[in-house]
Amino acid sequence: MPNDRADKILQLVNDAKKIDVTQLADKLHVSKVTIRKDLTKLEDKGLLQRKHGFALINNPNNLSYRLAQNYDTKLRIAQRAAQMVAVDETIMIESGSTCALLAAQLGKLDKHVTIITISYFIANFVERYPNLDVFLLGGKYQSDSQVVVGPMAKAALANFRVGQLFIGTDGFDPNTGFYGNDIMRTDIVQAMAQNAQALNILTDSSKFAAPSIIRSFTADRVHTVVTDSGIPQACSRVLQQSGVQLIQVDA
Amino acid sequence: MPNDRADKILQLVNDAKKIDVTQLADKLHVSKVTIRKDLTKLEDKGLLQRKHGFALINNPNNLSYRLAQNYDTKLRIAQRAAQMVAVDETIMIESGSTCALLAAQLGKLDKHVTIITISYFIANFVERYPNLDVFLLGGKYQSDSQVVVGPMAKAALANFRVGQLFIGTDGFDPNTGFYGNDIMRTDIVQAMAQNAQALNILTDSSKFAAPSIIRSFTADRVHTVVTDSGIPQACSRVLQQSGVQLIQVDA
């Protein structure tokens, strides 16, 4: 299946929440059989749900939804990031969609890694990989994003000190740094960063155009950014001036 | 749909892991259309999954699987237990299937309750009820049962002290008390009990016949047992002699 049709399908499904096979076949000028095959593959990737006659999107706000956007780019970023993790290392992972793919990649590579995370989605996402040990922080459960936050989660962090923390971002401003859009999640991520030697950000380049609400980190706090080649030059220049290791995977 | 056919379908699906509509219609002497309607309802309850042509059971060990056994009895037990919880109360809930239904009942009653649990399944199960606040303990994640266990989870308990704890059980022996079948889960449940004034057990009566491996609690530690009327008289006598409040819902 060509990637651009997959993207279009996801776009249409996301927009409509629910759309039937006939409509998709119509809009994309292919047969229904082809659409059905596409949908089966996308369902296998966990990007949507199929029902008899139509497809529907998983609860937005949910990671499954966010995963659907720029899936292939995120997958390549995650594959690259997985190389940064050593056998038997213990890492922290935040709740971003690209972070979830990183965890899955580590699972596929079949090297033993211990993961500490605030995301129950990620914990479940990697269920089938016995080489991954997962520790979850406790705290107030945000059911829409499937993460724990709040003072209890921060307190639980006291038990851990790791080499690397992997997070996503919701936005970036060349002058002021990285941003989040949920104050509780931003808060816990900042606390995680205090217990990690290296802060690594995984994000597709679209976030470098997007402004957001709450500043999470200034650029000089960040050790490595893994993104794709679509990042604006103004951003990449700032990052490198701030001493950030910038890794760009091919678009 | 008559309850007994529903039970038979679940039985057959559980035994076979996967069974097609034609076979079900054959064995239960009803039309395929009727089977399909039944399956749709059972899927809505979350007790199985439908695919094109057949039904399959959710990962055993998983709560969805255990929920499927004696569903109606468990629901009545949960409904009764829900009456024991006051508005704005904070309770602890362990990971049993009947406990999950209790949480859902509390959600439906639309009274505000704060729930502290070790079960990600329960946290997600009640996602749609805004009147429930859920706090999850942190710890090592057991992906098959979707709970957190271990020393970290026990340490997190230090922050909480509640009036009521609701748990399930895997077995009961009149002479020695209640039993579990997973040492890690039994361990964390015992720790939870130390931080709760009243220990309440929710279980269908089948468990009173079933022996299990690890003793969790002697009968006199238990405040209330909610079960159905199928409990052996020897057991009910012992419980009452031990000062347990025994509540039996109609079978």
Place this chain on the structure above:
DNA sequence: GCGATTTATTTACGAACGAAACCAATTGTG
């Protein structure tokens, strides 16, 4: 005890399904 209503089931039918055979285009290899 008996019509009225509800609930359970079946029959009938057009739409949707998965699997397999088939038909290009594209790619890689000698």
Place this chain on the structure above:
DNA sequence: CACAATTGGTTTCGTTCGTAAATAAATCGC
């Protein structure tokens, strides 16, 4: 350049799907 192998797509076929209308059984009110 030829010609296998791969990939993306369609057509066809027998089966399963959900819905609606028809029928049978159970329940209720009086």
